Amino acid sequence: MGLNLGEKTNLGYLVILRLWIGSYLLYQGSRKFLRDFPNADWVTRQIGEMDKVELFSWYKSFLMNVVIPNRELFGYLVMYGEILIGICLIIGLLTRFSSAVGIFVFLNYMLGPGMARGGATSGQTQTFFVAMIVLFLTNPGRTLGVDGLLFKRR
Numbered sequence: 001m002g003l004n005l006g007e008k009t010n011l012g013y014l015v016i017l018r019l020w021i022g023s024y025l026l027y028q029g030s031r032k033f034l035r036d037f038p039n040a041d042w043v044t045r046q047i048g049e050m051d052k053v054e055l056f057s058w059y060k061s062f063l064m065n066v067v068i069p070n071r072e073l074f075g076y077l078v079m080y081g082e083i084l085i086g087i088c089l090i091i092g093l094l095t096r097f098s099s100a101v102g103i104f105v106f107l108n109y110m111l112g113p114g115m116a117r118g119g120a121t122s123g124q125t126q127t128f129f130v131a132m133i134v135l136f137l138t139n140p141g142r143t144l145g146v147d148g149l150l151f152k153r154r
Contacts, residue, residue, distance in 0.1 A: 092145010
């Protein structure tokens with residue numbers, strides 16, 4: 001049985017994944033922008049009533065003590081975060097850094113809306129989380145992206 005762990009992977013195949021996730025995030029962030037997401041009651045709409053939803057106690061405490069009192073700030077961080085990560089992935093700019101931020105974003109989505117809603121929401125969030133890890137580890141912005149121009153291998 002050969003593990004082939006040292007075999008090289010063609011990054012061209014991952015461009016499709018990079019573009020798909022980037023487009024999805026740009027679309028979601030743009031929709032939030034058009035709906036004035038930061039000024040709405042987005043915590044309740046995304047996660048649910050805090051007294052009724054089952055989350056990890058430490059994360060629920062974080063949401064109640066930090067996020068909800070600063071809901072507008074966090075709303076802007078979520079909205080512009082999705083837009084900027086999406087743009088960076090689409091054009092292949094700072095792909096590894098953008099993927100790391102995306103991992104953090106989707107981890108929070110898994111702990112919040114993913115756990116609260118379960119089912120397809122949880123599965124979709126987990127899939128995007130794993131895809132962001134793949135993008136982080138492979139850095140596909142070097143193929144058909146600005147990273148390829150900025151960070152040429154010597």
